[in-house]
Structures are given as C-alpha cells and as structure tokens.
Amino acid sequence: MRRHRRAKIVATVGPASNSPEMLKRLFMAGVDTFRLNFSHGTHEDHAKVHAAIRALEAEVGRPIGILQDLQGPKIRVGTIRDGKITVKAGETIRFVRNGADGDKDSIPLPHPEIFAAAAPGHHLLIDDGRVRVEITGLSDDHIDAKVLFGGTISNRKGVNVPNTVLELSPLTAKDRADLAFGLELGVDWVALSFVQKPGDLLEARGLIGDRAGLMSKIEKPAALERIDDIIRLSDAVMVARGDLGVEIPHEEVPGRQKELVRACRLAVKPVIVATQMLDSMVAAPTPTRAEASDVATAVYDGADAVMLSAESASGSYPVEAVAMMDRIIRSTEQHKLYRSIIDASAPGEEQTAPHAVAAAAAELAEVIHSSAIVAFTSSGTTAARIARKRPAVPILAITSDSAVSRRLSLLWGAHSVMSADIHTYEEMVERAINVGQLEGFVRPNESMVVVAGIPFAQAGTTNNLRVIQVS
CATH class of the missing domain: 2.40.33.10 (PK beta-barrel domain-like)
Structure with a gap:
C-alpha cells in the first residue's frame, strides 16, 4: 500500500462517498486523509463514516487520517x-x-x-x-x-465582512458540541473555521489539548496580517481559498497561497491547499486544463496535501476525481523541472541542532543515493523536520503511537508504519532494516540513513544520524 508520490490527498466525505464500499474505493484510488464536514450531516452520520474508516484501516493495514472540519460562525442575513x-x-x-x-x-x-x-x-x-x-x-x-x-x-x-475584525469566537455552541463528539470518536485533526487572530486558537487548544491536531483554516484577510503567530500556534494549516477568495481580490489568491505554503514549510507545519481544485469533476468525468494546472501548481509550491471538497462529497465522479488528482500529483513530481523548483523554494535553515540533523540526513541520503530516510519518531516532529527539506529520497516514519501514525498521513513524503518502541542502537538498526525491507523501501546491498532521538522514545529530540548498509 505504498503511495508512489510525496504530496497527500484529502477527500471530503458526503452523500456520494459515505458508504463503506465507496470509502474503500476512494482509499484505493489514493485518499490519505478523509475530511468530515460538520457543516452538514448528523452526528450519527459522521459516527458511521468514522467507524467505516477505522474498519477499512484495520483491513488494509495502513494508517488513515480523519479530519473534523467545524462549521464556525457563519454570518447570514435573516428572512426576506x-x-x-x-x-x-x-x-x-x-x-x-x-x-x-x-x-x-x-x-x-x-x-x-x-x-x-x-x-x-x-x-x-x-x-x-x-x-x-x-x-x-x-x-x-x-x-x-x-x-x-x-x-x-x-x-x-x-x-x-472582509475589512472588519469581528469580536466573534470561532467556536459556536454547535461547534463545541461537534468538537466534543469528534474528540470522543477519536478524530485525528480538528479544523477551525474563520480564524481571525492568534487568540482564536487558544480557546480551541484548551478544549482539544493533545487529543487531536489543531488546524487553522485561513479564509479571512485579518488572519493574513497575523499569519506567523497563527501558524506558530497551529499544528497544521488549510489554505481555504473559497471564503478567502471572496474576501480578498481574486488576483491576490495565487500569491497568498505561495506565501502560506512557504511559511508553513519554514515553520515545519503541514499545509493543505483546498477548494475548487477539480470543481468541474462534480458533474464531469474529467477536469479542465486549468484545474489540472491548479493542482500541479500546489504540488510545485511544495504543499503537503491537496483537497477535494464537493468533488468527492456530492459529485457524480468521486473515484475518478481522486484518481485524477493522484495522476496529476505523480506526473508533476516526476517532471524534470519539479526538483529544481522545489529546491529553489526551500526555506532558510533553522539554527537549531534538531533541524541541522534532519537537514544533514536529507542531504546525506541524496549524496550517497540511499534508498530511504528512516525516521524514528514518537511525536512526528522528527519526520516533519526531514520533510521540511522536501528530499528526493522517500521518508519511512516509524512510530509506536497510532495517533501520530495517522496524523503523519497528512505529511509530505512520509510513509508511516506502526512499530514498538526501540531502546538500543542494535534494536534501531535491526528495526530499520526489517521495516524497510517489509515495506519495500530497501533491498540487499542498499543503504538507508536513519534519524532518531536519544534517549529513544522521547518526543522532540532529533539528535542522532546513522548510515546503515543492508547486507
């Protein structure tokens, strides 16, 4: 079940895709994370989808991410x-x-x-x-x-209201009830709608804690003015181009998208580009050339993931839309200009030892033509630091935490595998070789670069790099 691409696919579940059979078809076509849109559907509907995804996860033996997208404070006129x-x-x-x-x-x-x-x-x-x-x-x-x-x-x-910062909590009473329900189910990510300022995230963080990753949806001009602080307080970011494109001029959206992707890459936070990516596939079996180019642009920008909304939720061709997005990503990443564009947009180096070790691992793996970079990660941070470099070598992320494994299904280039904690260097080498061979990343007489933190199984320590030769 290894994906032969780096950028990930997020697909929204809806009436066209909420059956167990269709969810499996979508996963097989390329979905890495499923989005549950709590603007629509009942708690019972979402619980059934969640159960079906977890059953599918057990069947295929691969982690699958689940993103809960809260509705947020939608402002509307009354009755006319x-x-x-x-x-x-x-x-x-x-x-x-x-x-x-x-x-x-x-x-x-x-x-x-x-x-x-x-x-x-x-x-x-x-x-x-x-x-x-x-x-x-x-x-x-x-x-x-x-x-x-x-x-x-x-x-x-x-x-x-594009010019106005409203004194409005991003969490309505409905959102609070939905959030409590989602956390009880065990969602992996919670997306917060209509974030305006850094303080909006504090309330949500207090309710979520570490039970799920907190994702900020950037769809308000006010958020762009405080974007560095918002990114710092988030675990991931969604470039929600629908409402953002309403509130800022259309011609500014592409540049803002590039700024946001770059800022998230610099901050080591996954970033999703979303809305109307293959919109014509809601009603047609193929996209427009402009839509194909739009997906490719997000991939060239270095986005961690691209997202389908109505295309997979209510469209007539959900599987075809996922398959098309998969083909566009793979074709873009195999293009002769892809590597030079990705390298040219690389952010500056963070002046810390963990970032230096991750950067060195990525560069070393390319220089010696290693088959993979193996990241032993208890929180996902080590894998994210390596992914920040957007290396040409695949990233095999090994973790003992199922929640971390599922969240890594949103991270650029990461192939996540569950495995018990390691405690010694000997265990690290043996585990890396066994998992690498089992997952098809390495063969005899090939090398891998292994990154871990010492002491083992302690979050936030990326301080050890080793090259191993598979005999």
Whole structure:
C-alpha cells in the first residue's frame, strides 16, 4: 500500500462517498486523509463514516487520517419578504439588527458583532460576493449601505465582512458540541473555521489539548496580517481559498497561497491547499486544463496535501476525481523541472541542532543515493523536520503511537508504519532494516540513513544520524 508520490490527498466525505464500499474505493484510488464536514450531516452520520474508516484501516493495514472540519460562525442575513429581493448598483439599502420578513429598507442582519465593529467605507459581501455593498452610515440598530454590485439577496444567504475584525469566537455552541463528539470518536485533526487572530486558537487548544491536531483554516484577510503567530500556534494549516477568495481580490489568491505554503514549510507545519481544485469533476468525468494546472501548481509550491471538497462529497465522479488528482500529483513530481523548483523554494535553515540533523540526513541520503530516510519518531516532529527539506529520497516514519501514525498521513513524503518502541542502537538498526525491507523501501546491498532521538522514545529530540548498509 505504498503511495508512489510525496504530496497527500484529502477527500471530503458526503452523500456520494459515505458508504463503506465507496470509502474503500476512494482509499484505493489514493485518499490519505478523509475530511468530515460538520457543516452538514448528523452526528450519527459522521459516527458511521468514522467507524467505516477505522474498519477499512484495520483491513488494509495502513494508517488513515480523519479530519473534523467545524462549521464556525457563519454570518447570514435573516428572512426576506417573498423569499428574495433584487438590488441594483447605486441603490441605497438598509440592514437592521432586529427584524423579520425584511425588504430593501429593513434587511435582517441578526449579528450585533457586525454593528459593533463595522465603519463607514467597509464592505459587506452577500452570497459569496455576488452582491457587494459599501457602508455609508450606521447606528446601534441599522446599517445604511450603497450597492456597488447588484443582484439577488435571498433568505439566509451568507455575509462576508472582509475589512472588519469581528469580536466573534470561532467556536459556536454547535461547534463545541461537534468538537466534543469528534474528540470522543477519536478524530485525528480538528479544523477551525474563520480564524481571525492568534487568540482564536487558544480557546480551541484548551478544549482539544493533545487529543487531536489543531488546524487553522485561513479564509479571512485579518488572519493574513497575523499569519506567523497563527501558524506558530497551529499544528497544521488549510489554505481555504473559497471564503478567502471572496474576501480578498481574486488576483491576490495565487500569491497568498505561495506565501502560506512557504511559511508553513519554514515553520515545519503541514499545509493543505483546498477548494475548487477539480470543481468541474462534480458533474464531469474529467477536469479542465486549468484545474489540472491548479493542482500541479500546489504540488510545485511544495504543499503537503491537496483537497477535494464537493468533488468527492456530492459529485457524480468521486473515484475518478481522486484518481485524477493522484495522476496529476505523480506526473508533476516526476517532471524534470519539479526538483529544481522545489529546491529553489526551500526555506532558510533553522539554527537549531534538531533541524541541522534532519537537514544533514536529507542531504546525506541524496549524496550517497540511499534508498530511504528512516525516521524514528514518537511525536512526528522528527519526520516533519526531514520533510521540511522536501528530499528526493522517500521518508519511512516509524512510530509506536497510532495517533501520530495517522496524523503523519497528512505529511509530505512520509510513509508511516506502526512499530514498538526501540531502546538500543542494535534494536534501531535491526528495526530499520526489517521495516524497510517489509515495506519495500530497501533491498540487499542498499543503504538507508536513519534519524532518531536519544534517549529513544522521547518526543522532540532529533539528535542522532546513522548510515546503515543492508547486507
């Protein structure tokens, strides 16, 4: 079950893919981590999918990651008289804090935090930016706005507030209930939606502890202003281009994507590029050329993983979408320019001994043409430090912790294997050779570079490098 590619695939589970049979087909086609979107479905639905994935994991003998994606505080207009209204550019409309069955002069916007934080000149984007208005005046209970781009405003449509930092917890009451349920199930990652500032992560971290990895979804302009601190407090990052692309100009999204991937690689944090990657495959068996190029760009950028959303959750061709993404990744990574592009985007070296050892291992393995780099890792950090270098040599990550093994299914280049703790150098060499041969990474008369921490089985110590020859 070894994947012959470095970048990983995340697929969202939904009505088109939630049966045990379809989950297995998707895994065999290339899925490394499954995403459970808690914006949709019941707890019972998600529990069934979780159980099916864990049963599949036992059947195939490979770790499979499960990502719980929380809905977050979605801002919406209230109900409109007759269900919808049409507004035209140049018109003045009014949003009211309290009200129902509104018209152009009283569109319900039941979110006091917007009234507290908005200011004249700020924009409101309705229905993913299809309608854009500029605030001209406001009070405690109403907002007057001029329509910049007209269109239809209908019941419960979403509202984005790109210029405004809202005093809003990223965890709603629903999110807290969903999070408690997900942690009880045993999810591997929790994705936090609409992160605006570093403090947003502290509340979630207090609830999660070390029971799952904390992933920040970057979809607000405010988050970009504090991105280094947000990355530092996260275990992983998702470049959520859907809402981000609504709130910042479209032409800025590609550059921001590259900045985020590079920053995460520098910080040794896995990064997912997500949203509309193969969007036409929701309804068609093949993607557009532009979509194929989009996936390849994320791979050239050095992203740890690329993600499918509606393509695998509700589309007509979920297996074909995964297989296509797998082929695009493998073709990109085999292209003659891939290695030079990846090397050119390498971040500077961290001035610490653990990073130096990991970097030396990656370089040594390439120089002596080793078959693999074996990382003995109790927390996943040693493997992540090696992956930061994006080496040309495969990474075989050996851990005794099943939770760590599953989280490593999101890490670039890492093939994770469960094995008991080691306690001596002799055990380390013997285990590396046995696992390397069993998993098909090394053959007789080939070498491997082994990285570990001394004392063994202690998290955070990457201080030992050894070359072993397989006799």
